[in-house]
Amino acid sequence: MRETISRLRQSFEEDCAAVTGSEDWKAVRDKYLAREGGLVTGALKKLRELPKEERPAFGQAMNALREFVEDRLDARLQAVKAGERDRKRPFVDVTRPGVPLAPGSAHPIKRLQAEIEEIFVSMGFEVLDLPEIERDYYNFEALNMPPNHPARDAQDTFYFDDATLLRTHCSSVQVHSMETRKPPIRAISTGKVYRRDPFDATHSPMFYQVDVIVVEEGLHMGHLKGMLDVFLKRVFHPGIKMRLRPGFFPFVEPGAEVDISCIFCSGKGCAKCKQSGWIEILGAGMVHPRVLEMSGIRDPRVTGFAWGMGIDRVAILKYGVDDIRLFFDNDLRFLNQF
Numbered sequence: 001m002r003e004t005i006s007r008l009r010q011s012f013e014e015d016c017a018a019v020t021g022s023e024d025w026k027a028v029r030d031k032y033l034a035r036e037g038g039l040v041t042g043a044l045k046k047l048r049e050l051p052k053e054e055r056p057a058f059g060q061a062m063n064a065l066r067e068f069v070e071d072r073l074d075a076r077l078q079a080v081k082a083g084e085r086d087r088k089r090p091f092v093d094v095t096r097p098g099v100p101l102a103p104g105s106a107h108p109i110k111r112l113q114a115e116i117e118e119i120f121v122s123m124g125f126e127v128l129d130l131p132e133i134e135r136d137y138y139n140f141e142a143l144n145m146p147p148n149h150p151a152r153d154a155q156d157t158f159y160f161d162d163a164t165l166l167r168t169h170c171s172s173v174q175v176h177s178m179e180t181r182k183p184p185i186r187a188i189s190t191g192k193v194y195r196r197d198p199f200d201a202t203h204s205p206m207f208y209q210v211d212v213i214v215v216e217e218g219l220h221m222g223h224l225k226g227m228l229d230v231f232l233k234r235v236f237h238p239g240i241k242m243r244l245r246p247g248f249f250p251f252v253e254p255g256a257e258v259d260i261s262c263i264f265c266s267g268k269g270c271a272k273c274k275q276s277g278w279i280e281i282l283g284a285g286m287v288h289p290r291v292l293e294m295s296g297i298r299d300p301r302v303t304g305f306a307w308g309m310g311i312d313r314v315a316i317l318k319y320g321v322d323d324i325r326l327f328f329d330n331d332l333r334f335l336n337q338f
């Protein structure tokens with residue numbers, strides 16, 4: 001009897017050790033434990049055929065064997081499953097050098113925009129975040145361009161309806177800041193503006209601007225000039241010269257167009273500046289009394305100056321790019337150079 005049990009146990013241990021997958025495992029389980037025809041279960045059934053006095057010892061030994069078989073099978077099944085999971089998992093060679101990641105970087109226009117904002121923040125200005133979808137009132141009317149004003153034609157506009165449009169410039173910062181603040185006011189706003197322009201080397205229907213406004217008692221053109229000089233030297237280089245020419249913008253009086261000395265030939269004259277030595281860079285002026293009044297500034301001692309500039313235009317000059325479309329094509333061969 002003992003012999004039967006130890007033979008059974010030995011053959012089970014061999015079979016169990018040979019199991020490599022869940023299919024073999026099932027076969028071994030059935031071979032020993034199947035209700036019908038399992039070797040262990042079958043042997044237990046023989047209990048009744050034994051002489052009475054042998055039954056308890058045999059029964060105990062067989063039950064112990066059955067528990068042993070069940071425990072072993074459980075353990076084996078865990079091992080087999082773990083092995084199968086490992087085989088499915090791809091091999092990872094942890095000693096291999098890593099794959100280099102290409103870190104992204106800020107777009108050159110966005111970087112310049114941040115640089116410009118930084119210059120103004122360092123001079124104590126507020127940076128206002130203003131809507132690209134703007135009311136006609138803020139983009140035109142309150143800037144002294146009533147309906148049918150001819151100056152509106154110069155900025156061919158995307159309208160949503162009669163009163164709502166995509167802003168054509170950032171000059172709405174003048175109205176927004178004066179409506180909500182008391183002088184002294186020092187504010188700028190930067191961002192995208194939209195015009196129904198062709199998309200060619202020098203135009204884009206979407207581009208970037210910065211607009212600046214300063215309002216307080218006793219400001220005059222001298223303050224405007226001084227600030228422009230500081231700003232342009234910081235954005236371009238300390239050797240840059242500038243000049244103001246009379247210019248017309250409905251929201252300023254007097255208005256000026258501002259040139260910088262050509263950054264390509266230092267003012268000597270070249271193809272880029274059409275031999276003039278100067279490059280037009282921005283529009284500026286003293287805030288028109290009507291604009292001050294419409295935005296609620298009624299104290300006659302308080303005056304303001306404002307100016308606006310294309311950020312893409314600065315980028316084109318600063319980086320020597322000859323086609324504005326390059327900034328918006330998202331071609332990494334171009335963008336990676338910055």
Ligand code: DAH
Nearest residue numbers: 169249283284285306307308
């Ligand atoms: N808004 C004008 C444009 O987009 C630029 C400009 C001119 C802004 C004169 C100003 C200014 O603040 O005073 O062409």
